[in-house]
Amino acid sequence: MDNNKIQAIVVGAGPAGVSAAITLAKAGKKVLLLDRADNPGDKNVFGGCIYTQQTVDIFYNYIDGPLERAITEEKIIMLTDKDSVDISYRYKSNNEYPAYTVIRSKWDKWCVEQAVKNGAYFAPKTLVKELITENGKVIGVQTQFEKYYADIVIIADGVNSLLAKQIGLRHNFKDSDMTLNVKEVFRLPRERLEDRFRVNTILGTSARIIGGPLKDMFAMGFMYTNKDTISIGYGASLDELKKNKIKPYELMDKLKEHPTIAAYIKDAELIEYSAHMIPEGCLDKIPKVYDNGVMVVGDAAGFIDNIHFEGTNLAMLSGKLAGETAIFALEKGDTSATVLSMYYKKLKDSIIVKDLDTHNNTIDVLKKNINTITSLYPELACKALSVLACANGKPKKETYNELFSDIMKSGVIRKSIPLGIFAMGKCLKK
Ligand SMILES: Cc1cc2nc3c(=O)[nH]c(=O)nc-3n(C[C@H](O)[C@H](O)[C@H](O)COP(=O)(O)OP(=O)(O)OC[C@H]3O[C@@H](n4cnc5c(N)ncnc54)[C@H](O)[C@@H]3O)c2cc1C
Incomplete structure (x- = not known):
């Protein structure tokens, strides 16, 4: 690097940053990837699953990575x-799986190694304190050690993105725009875990949990099986946690x-506790994601x-899309906002903007109908299926009549109409 100047700097080595860095490095561009952590992924929290389709696009050899x-x-x-x-969908596949569980401390480290193998420079333990700007253009970063300069800076510093805020590309999120996610990891001997979840040596389960202690608030639980651990937790809207x-x-x-x-984690040892924010993810709340010399990717841009x-x-x-845009801009010798607007065009043609648009007001509608979804549906599902366990000496007709009357009294049909109309509207929307 001459005088601490390089073609591109990427701040943050999570999935967004490492993908931008590897895309640039594969095209022969000089890129410096910075992360504040000692080891990439050490403190990065997620459920969770990575999804095969986007992963293979960037890491063709992902199958050699540390998959759980x-x-x-x-x-x-x-x-x-x-x-x-429980409603369970089990699928059979010919060794093609849509998602894999991973442990971020292992997975992120492996991804960074791939970026470095492709030519990216990586600096861990490097906290970017602020962006350096000149005449309205981002021209570099100030770390706790020194200044680095670049033609393009890609901001991939995650949900709190202080850097995007610094240059006015992000405003402070309101509590109602954020969910707090809490997660615990439990260790269980591998054979017991596999017996308990009825999975074999490489296969696993992903579960969503509705109702129970999470009822009547915008909150959903999750559970994932790793090799010999179970990740379990929930995400809840910040304002609802406060309200309740x-x-x-x-x-x-x-x-x-x-x-x-409790039955899933019986006798398992708690080995990790963590919490992290997630933006609620709808198109109206997405900030501007590019400016002169800079682009914002991943959670920092609210892409969830x-x-x-x-x-x-x-x-x-x-x-990847920001990386491709950066390659074009570097080759053109113009990294102005006009050229970098190509990034937003690419986002609009991709599933990112399309899906965020589809879900634009979904969360508001779910919040308005949260009692129906998290209280009424579980209650009625349990009641309906309890009929299967009703060898209780009562005539069946009486049991059916009771169930029918409970269903009618609950108002479930009337209460489901707004949800049905909303879902239909989403499907019919061009
Ligand atoms: C509990 C939970 C469960 C989830 N489950 C799933 C799931 O199952 N599947 C899924 O696809 N997604 C899941 N997500 C969401 C997913 O984790 C994020 O969308 C994803 O990690 C975003 O990637 P990113 O690279 O944008 O940000 P991050 O992964 O947050 O990475 C940001 C990186 O930037 C670094 N950094 C931050 N500030 C600085 C700075 N100033 N200087 C230098 N480095 C900095 C951090 O150290 C970090 O490595 C979950 C999230 C949570 C919280």
């Missing part, structure tokens, strides 16, 4: 106070105490699909 389990079961666990109904005056760890404890969830638990795939894709 291939997901072959998607489960929805609906809880009432004591009971539960519940502390995040108390809610986590209640979730773990529910009999259905909260409905489908997708974040790493949007991070990787946005990193």
